[in-house]
Amino acid sequence: MAQNNPNPQGPWKITVYDQENFQGKRMEFTSSCQNIMESGTDNIRSLKVECGAWTGYEHSSFCGQQFVLERGEYPHRESWSGSNAYHTERMMSFRPICSANHKESKMVVFEKENFTGHQWEINDDYPSLQAMGWGTNEIGSMQVQSGAWVCYQFPGYRGYQYILECDRHGGEYKHYREWGSHAQSFQVQSLRRIQQ
Amino acid sequence: MAQNNPNPQGPWKITVYDQENFQGKRMEFTSSCQNIMESGTDNIRSLKVECGAWTGYEHSSFCGQQFVLERGEYPHRESWSGSNAYHTERMMSFRPICSANHKESKMVVFEKENFTGHQWEINDDYPSLQAMGWGTNEIGSMQVQSGAWVCYQFPGYRGYQYILECDRHGGEYKHYREWGSHAQSFQVQSLRRIQQ
Numbered sequence A, B: 001m002a003q004n005n006p007n008p009q010g011p012w013k014i015t016v017y018d019q020e021n022f023q024g025k026r027m028e029f030t031s032s033c034q035n036i037m038e039s040g041t042d043n044i045r046s047l048k049v050e051c052g053a054w055t056g057y058e059h060s061s062f063c064g065q066q067f068v069l070e071r072g073e074y075p076h077r078e079s080w081s082g083s084n085a086y087h088t089e090r091m092m093s094f095r096p097i098c099s100a101n102h103k104e105s106k107m108v109v110f111e112k113e114n115f116t117g118h119q120w121e122i123n124d125d126y127p128s129l130q131a132m133g134w135g136t137n138e139i140g141s142m143q144v145q146s147g148a149w150v151c152y153q154f155p156g157y158r159g160y161q162y163i164l165e166c167d168r169h170g171g172e173y174k175h176y177r178e179w180g181s182h183a184q185s186f187q188v189q190s191l192r193r194i195q196q
Helices: none
Strands: A013-019 A023-029 A046-051 A054-059 A063-069 A072-074 A093-096 A106-112 A116-122 A141-146 A148-154 A158-165 A190-193 B013-019 B023-029 B046-051 B054-059 B063-069 B072-074 B093-096 B106-112 B116-122 B141-146 B148-154 B158-165 B190-193
Touching: A063 A158, A072 B148, A141 A148, A141 A158, A148 B072, B063 B158, B141 B148, B141 B158
Parallel strands: none
Antiparallel strands: A013 A023, A013 A046, A046 A072, A054 A063, A054 A093, A106 A116, A106 A141, A148 A158, A148 A190, B013 B023, B013 B046, B046 B072, B054 B063, B054 B093, B106 B116, B106 B141, B148 B158, B148 B190
């Protein structure tokens, strides 16, 4: 894994299992994994995050649906995959979220793409953006100034997840196409800081 | 609905539809609904929360799995049901969460049932209790002093939801059996305030 390791000093640790309920082949990682097949397993079916926050991906090379993984126990696929009409069967790659910083997170959300339209500076968690005064069920673009954030399609932290970091893309996400390869619309109804 | 209305003055409004994507028969409610069948439909397939926070229930008479519903749009079942190995096909009753108060929410979590063991006073959202220093993946009991809270089985606000309110049970939830008829264990790995 050393050649794929962008943060060898980080306080990160994730233990993955190829069977549900922390059974089967057990593998520990302290840095990113680009393709779980290279570790001799075809899939991850349970996991424990022991240190740091991570992003899991549906496909290898950090592509497809994204899942934020914070410290705790995930005994089966449903415990991390979130609620979507399109259910994901796999988690093939994962990496640490180096910039996650629960207390020092700040970003600006914009009504329109390319950082235009009405804007709002955010430094807290919002289970419902509309309840806090945001006028629509969409966000056009986002600028992450510090920390790492996860945005969700539906209120109450449900649906597709988009993980946005201050140290990726220069913190600039000017269109939903930059939120991740699975993003299909501007719909975002809740968002929150990621906890290290 | 008047006879089932515990809070006729409340600023609550929910619009439900018997088809996905806000299609089909449309019904507006400003107070609790004990059985959607009495409104002449067999199921809810999409909904919009226009005012206030609500709890949806799998069965009539506010039984079965619980779903917190905050302001926003829920175009299909998966958008509110959360991620569980056991998927719920129905939402048959719902009611306003009168005590939800995002800014003034406080509760105490206890390591053991009956308000014993190590305790921790909480007034913020915690996507991972373990990341914030809680030693296990369980909570034994909870005392809600103000506001309303939602606890989740898994980190990052996933899995079974348990809605706890200061004005129900006297705010006291001394065993998982009091968290809801669907609760099967003490496992709680994230929790947060509910937003009105």
